[in-house]
Amino acid sequence: MDHNQELAMIKVTENDFNVAEEYQALINNNSQDGAVVFFVGLVRDFNQGHSIKGLHLEYYPAMTENALKVIVEKAKERWPIGRVRLIHRVGSLNINDQIVFVGVSSQHREASFEAAQFIMDFLKTEAPFWKKEVTADEGERWVEANQKDQLARKRW
Amino acid sequence: MDHNQELAMIKVTENDFNVAEEYQALINNNSQDGAVVFFVGLVRDFNQGHSIKGLHLEYYPAMTENALKVIVEKAKERWPIGRVRLIHRVGSLNINDQIVFVGVSSQHREASFEAAQFIMDFLKTEAPFWKKEVTADEGERWVEANQKDQLARKRW
Amino acid sequence: MINVLFFASLRERLGCESLTLDYQPEMKLDDIKNQLMAKGDNWQNVLSGNVLAAIDQEMVQGDAEIHDNAEIAFFPPVTGG
Amino acid sequence: MINVLFFASLRERLGCESLTLDYQPEMKLDDIKNQLMAKGDNWQNVLSGNVLAAIDQEMVQGDAEIHDNAEIAFFPPVTGG
Numbered sequence: 001m002d003h004n005q006e007l008a009m010i011k012v013t014e015n016d017f018n019v020a021e022e023y024q025a026l027i028n029n030n031s032q033d034g035a036v037v038f039f040v041g042l043v044r045d046f047n048q049g050h051s052i053k054g055l056h057l058e059y060y061p062a063m064t065e066n067a068l069k070v071i072v073e074k075a076k077e078r079w080p081i082g083r084v085r086l087i088h089r090v091g092s093l094n095i096n097d098q099i100v101f102v103g104v105s106s107q108h109r110e111a112s113f114e115a116a117q118f119i120m121d122f123l124k125t126e127a128p129f130w131k132k133e134v135t136a137d138e139g140e141r142w143v144e145a146n147q148k149d150q151l152a153r154k155r156w
Numbered sequence: 157m158d159h160n161q162e163l164a165m166i167k168v169t170e171n172d173f174n175v176a177e178e179y180q181a182l183i184n185n186n187s188q189d190g191a192v193v194f195f196v197g198l199v200r201d202f203n204q205g206h207s208i209k210g211l212h213l214e215y216y217p218a219m220t221e222n223a224l225k226v227i228v229e230k231a232k233e234r235w236p237i238g239r240v241r242l243i244h245r246v247g248s249l250n251i252n253d254q255i256v257f258v259g260v261s262s263q264h265r266e267a268s269f270e271a272a273q274f275i276m277d278f279l280k281t282e283a284p285f286w287k288k289e290v291t292a293d294e295g296e297r298w299v300e301a302n303q304k305d306q307l308a309r310k311r312w
Numbered sequence: 313m314i315n316v317l318f319f320a321s322l323r324e325r326l327g328c329e330s331l332t333l334d335y336q337p338e339m340k341l342d343d344i345k346n347q348l349m350a351k352g353d354n355w356q357n358v359l360s361g362n363v364l365a366a367i368d369q370e371m372v373q374g375d376a377e378i379h380d381n382a383e384i385a386f387f388p389p390v391t392g393g
Numbered sequence: 394m395i396n397v398l399f400f401a402s403l404r405e406r407l408g409c410e411s412l413t414l415d416y417q418p419e420m421k422l423d424d425i426k427n428q429l430m431a432k433g434d435n436w437q438n439v440l441s442g443n444v445l446a447a448i449d450q451e452m453v454q455g456d457a458e459i460h461d462n463a464e465i466a467f468f469p470p471v472t473g474g
Contacts, residue, residue, distance in 0.1 A: 020176035027198065031251050034200035037193070037272075039265060041393055042183065044190035057392070058320050060385060063369035088392060095187050100393050109195060109276060109474075110308065116193075117269050120393060126371065128385075129392025130320035142321040145362075145389030152266065197474055213473070214401050216466060219450035244473060256474050265393075276474060282452065284466075285473025286401035298402040301443075301470030 008076070008084045010068045012059060014091040017101050026083050026105045033082040037112035038103035039120055045095050048144065051136040055143075057090045057099070060128040064088075071122040075104075078118070079111040086119065088129065118156055124149040164232070164240045166224045168215060170247040173257050182239050182261045189238040193268035194259035195276055199251050204300065207292040211299075213246045213255070216284040220244075227278040231260075234274070235267040242275065244285065274312055280305040314378060316344065319387035325358045335380040341365055342374040344384055362389055395459060397425065400468035406439045416461040422446055423455040425465055443470055 009025070019040060026036050045052055072084050082105040089099055102119050106112040123129075124146075131143040165181070175196060182192050201208055228240050238261040245255055258275050262268040279285075280302075287299040314333045323329055333344065345365075349356045366385040367376055378384070395414045404410050414428065426446075430437045447466040448457055459465065 019179050023175050023196070027196075027252070031201040034198050034203075036196045036198070039269070040179070040183075040192045041265065042190050042192070044263065045187040047190075059392075060317075060319055060366075060369070060387070062383070063366060063385070066369060067371075096183070107200065108304075109197065109273075110304075113195070113269065113273050117265075120265060124393040125390065127392050128319065128366075128387060128390055130388065131391045132320070142324075142388070143391040145391055148264075148266075149393075215473075216398075216400055216447075216450070216468070218464070219447060219466070222450060223452075280474040281471065283473050284400065284447075284468060284471055286469065287472045288401070298469070299472040301472050305474075 007082070008069075008072050009086070010065060010072060010084075011087045012061075012065045012068070012090060013087065014089065016089070016098060017087045019098075019101065022085050022087070022101055022103050025085060026103050030082060030105060033105040033107055035107065035109040035112045036103065036105045037109070037116045038101065039116050040098055041100040041120075043093050043095050043097045043099060047133060050133065050138060050141070052095060053134045053136055054092065054094045055134060056092050056132045056140075058130045058132065059088075059090045064128050067127045068123065071119055071126065074122070075115040075118050079106070079115045081106045081111050081115045084115070084119070086123075088123070088127070090129070121149070121152045121156065125153040163238070164225075164228050165242070166221060166228060166240075167243045168221050168224070168246060169243065170245065172245070172254060173243045175254075175257065178241050178243070178257055178259050181241060182259050186238060186261060189261040189263055191263065191265040191268045192259065192261045193265070193272045194257065195272050196254055197256040197276075199249050199253045199255060201251050203289060206289065206294060206297070208251060209290045209292055210248065210250045211290060212248050212288045212296075214286045214288065215244075215246045220284050223283045224279065227275055227282065230278070231271040231274050235262070235271045237262045237267050237271045240271070240275070242279075244279070244283070246285070277305070277308045277312065281309040313381060314339075314344070315381075315383045316348070317383065317385040319385065321388050322358060322363065322386055326355065335378070335382075339378040340374070341367065341372060341376045341378060341384070344378060345374070345386075359386065363387070364389060394462060395420075395425070396462075396464045397429070398464065398466040400466065402469050403439060403444065403467055407436065416459070416463075420459040421455070422448065422453060422457045422459060422465070425459060426455070426467075440467065444468070445470060 241259040
């Protein structure tokens with residue numbers, strides 16, 4: 001594993017991820033970083049007024065991973081962070097399935113907390129993923145983009 | 157496990173914790189929360205200009221756990237969060253050892269991110285723990301409280 | 313030649329995943345969009361909504377210039393995470 | 394009787410972990426502190442710095458009132474996390 005790979009691992013995949021393994025990859029041989037923050041997004045059972053049975057995640061294969069790299073690079077320019085791991089799943093997911101993982105390490109906690117939020121806020125508004133929900137009441141529906149996410153992105 | 161216990165687990169202990177188990181306890185049978193944020197603090201090899209070999213964490217047994225409960229209650233009043241798990245270790249720790257775990261689940265990510273930061277900021281300034289570092293150059297020294305932590309606490 | 317791709321609800325509502333257009337010098341993204349909207353009422357309706365676009369996998373605005381062999385993508389606001 | 398506890402660097406610098414004082418009606422925390430500082434130069438020096446205090450395990454300010462059988466604790470600014 002080369003140096004860059006170690007400092008930022010970014011993956012778009014149909015496969016599930018293991019939070020414990022991701023945490024280990026953030027802290028192994030990393031005695032300078034005293035803070036690790038991570039976020040996991042999961043499929044909830046209720047969204048935008050609908051009871052959910054599962055969802056399908058579409059993406060733009062040629063673009064998505066690169067869009068995530070750009071977001072992580074921006075975070076690295078802005079905060080003194082150590083390692084970043086970012087995984088986003090695509091394809092069919094069920095309730096309680098893990099969707100997204102963002103993990104950031106840094107010397108002090110402020111940088112990790114802010115960078116992780118920054119990455120999530122930009123991912124939510126700029127990375128080409130689209131969710132289609134399977135609802136209990138209305139069949140399939142495309143999730144609508146959220147005004148709140150646009151506002152969250154604009155604070156940075 | 158009663159309802160309150162499940163919604164907020166708070167522990168001050170000499171024993172290490174397992175991040176994977178804590179994560180499971182946040183998400184098991186919890187299909188309403190789509191967001192989990194957690195923070196882990198670890199012993200770094202360098203602090204306040206000193207190379208560190210380890211540290212000893214002192215606390216106030218009759219007070220500390222209750223002080224943490226008060227902080228978590230404040231966070232729960234302020235944000236719509238689901239579960240909270242907060243563990244702080246005491247006693248002798250080595251470099252890379254885990255010191256503190258804060259995990260928060262919520263429906264939407266903003267609440268988890270903010271509550272986890274709030275809990276850490278108050279823990280750093282109001283919970284009776286004191287670190288004594290074993291340094292490579294100067295023997296043992298008490299860590300000095302940080303102006304930055306005072307400022308972080310005041311933003312809330 | 314220009315390759316045009318459609319994703320997610322746009323793809324479904326247009327009933328089209330991709331198409332090709334002839335390249336014209338000094339074309340801008342909005343020219344492509346207008347050409348597509350002229351294909352009929354449904355295209356007009358769908359593409360006049362809140363639509364994002366990328367050229368060669370980078371998000372762009374309507375005045376972005378097109379080059380020959382570009383890959384253009386149209387898609388709805390993103391909803392990942 | 395009042396129990397007084399000292400923690401961390403205060404405990405070490407004072408060379409004292411705990412002591413007891415007689416209770417006097419209408420005592421405030423600052424009265425206790427003044428009484429302790431009168432014990433000698435070292436007590437004076439150590440307790441005149443940045444010192445936090447708790448009564449019955451709750452953080453308080455200098456004007457807090459003391460009751461009989463209270464547990465008073467003095468300690469330096471906290472450094473956990």
